[in-house]
């Protein structure tokens with residue numbers, strides 16, 4: 001039996017923190033108001049951060065705060081105040097990519113420090129240097145395979161966290177400034193506009209179709225969980241602070257199950273992969289987890305759009321004492337369509353056949369986006385269960 | 395101080411041509427551990443031999459070795475062998491970007507000055523001081539830094555500094571062999587046009603360490619030469635690796651002239667244009683003048699929520715019955731609350747009453763609670779309930 005790695009999930013907002021914990025994450029990473037890399041993620045307020053840490057402590061889970069944007073000189077002034085606020089929230093770690101931010105964090109905080117994947121650590125010698133400056137953990141470059149991760153962890157004697165799922169930069173993280181030059185947005189401070197997803201024409205081949213030269217497929221490492229457990233890696237990370245509640249719940253529950261299962265069969269892995277593929281994706285690859293990513297296999301150079309097998313409709317957020325469930329709806333649908341519910345601790349979706357109402361008790365035929373519906377269910381549902389619509393012609 | 399005119403060489407021919415053109419610092423780039431070396435077939439022996447030739451023929455020229463690969467564990471032993479050899483032949487500088495290589499330099503080539511190339515990041519004095527504490531003795535600043543910050547750092551750091559003054563701007567580095575992946579030749583430059591942004595031409599180069607993408611314009615500090623001189627940079631770097639020797643020589647000679655003489659703006663612009671004609675590419679000073687990247691959302695004055703606290707956010711509305719919101723943290727129901735639409739329009743109630751979903755009045759709303767407010771004209775998705783601070 002091997003030690004179970006910690007499962008670290010994205011906490012794009014407070015609700016997602018609760019969903020990640022409900023579906024089995026051991027820890028979440030999140031941004032707080034400023035300094036996070038995802039400027040448009042709905043970062044948490046400091047008040048919410050305090051609540052998130054309290055919740056995590058109650059559940060014996062962890063909250064890691066990202067300060068992984070590259071710090072410019074003008075940002076330094078605000079940093080001590082921000083670090084002190086994080087200190088007072090007693091977050092469980094800070095994720096940092098910049099040496100200067102790390103240095104300031106050591107001065108103004110006693111929180112454990114993790115080096116972000118933005119630092120592109122891909123060898124044990126570099127991990128040792130980051131350890132010298134205060135890192136307790138390194139989130140290694142996505143370009144490292146499992147053997148390299150293991151070697152880094154053992155030789156540098158440091159916790160290693162590696163990405164196992166989600167969208168990927170085609171670039172070494174932190175080494176891309178395309179957006180800086182093409183649009184005045186800083187790729188390394190949350191402003192990336194994803195120019196790497198554009199098609200490019202080769203000038204000396206005018207008759208060729210444009211190619212999506214850098215359109216990296218999404219990472220899916222669920223089949224490698226047994227190998228990762230055997231290697232004894234400390235933590236596994238899921239990308240996607242901006243993604244939907246469905247993505248989060250589905251991905252976390254599958255990786256939770258894969259980590260907790262002692263012996264994974266090929267059938268189980270097939271089931272996991274099929275379920276992961278139902279959520280909108282750019283095609284999947286195991287990236288460099290197994291061996292160096294091969295461009296043919298890991299880039300969608302002929303892009304036909306996202307593929308998915310299911311549409312996110314909404315999240316159940318409340319149940320009243322008359323057993324009405326209330327769901328926040330994010331996608332338009334018709335009440336006669338086949339609906340399914342994803343619940344915590346259950347990999348199998350439950351069909352939902354019920355009447356839907358507005359809060360003023362009007363029966364709904366067509367349910368619109370950005371609304372609340374209430375309904376009853378024969379099967380008891382849990383808070384943060386996710387409503388979805390399977391697509392049969394995906 | 396006279397800055398050294400610095401460029402990259404991979405062959406004896408380049409060595410002679412660039413010294414003749416006025417280069418006073420050469421970076422040996424034919425190593426297997428130079429990230430985008432154009433000489434993939436080179437061996438450690440070739441590298442050492444080029445080094446020795448430089449030392450013998452031009453003893454006054456400063457020499458550096460480029461070792462800016464992103465280090466993977468399997469490369470460590472070979473790099474140690476290279477550094478041991480370099481230590482014996484007095485290599486002046488070793489350039490690296492991977493912190494793992496720093497300890498290898500200190501342990502196996504202690505005579506060399508470790509020179510950190512910040513391709514990205516380390517754009518603040520605390521980072522730079524941290525690097526110095528780790529043993530870095532020379533730093534190449536990023537191309538994202540404006541001159542005023544460079545000057546400030548230069549004054550605060552007592553070490554050698556480097557800056558790319560001219561050449562292709564590396565904007566992306568992938569570990570993957572992207573060109574081979576679509577059956578295009580590696581080890582050669584390919585010009586592409588962004589299909590979604592016509593008129594923007596990017597170069598790609600695939601070497602043994604992955605694929606490199608270069609900006610749609612080149613860097614040129616000729617028109618900023620007086621500011622550049624005030625920065626007191628030790629080494630001015632011209633990085634046109636991949637272009638022919640004549641163009642690179644012309645570029646070196648141009649900077650040599652401008653370094654020695656104070657030329658007027660018209661002359662400098664003419665020099666810039668001459669180089670653009672040779673390279674057939676536009677060039678700019680870019681972020682050297684100022685870096686206003688993301689200025690719109692970093693500007694605190696433009697932040698609509700400054701001095702306000704969002705206490706609840708929109709979930710649903712039904713005209714004229716209700717507005718449903720979700721409390722994002724605990725708050726008391728007071729008269730000061732108002733709504734703010736995504737268009738920053740304030741909507742005020744005469745008196746505000748808030749209830750739960752089963753219509754019981756609330757005086758305190760709990761974090762995460764769904765609450766009902768009266769409908770009011772102008773509400774739209776994205777509306778927030780605000781409490782002034």
Ligand code: SF4
Nearest residue numbers: 169170171176192196
């Ligand atoms: S443009 Fe692409 S490679 Fe660059 S930071 Fe954005 S997602 Fe990553």
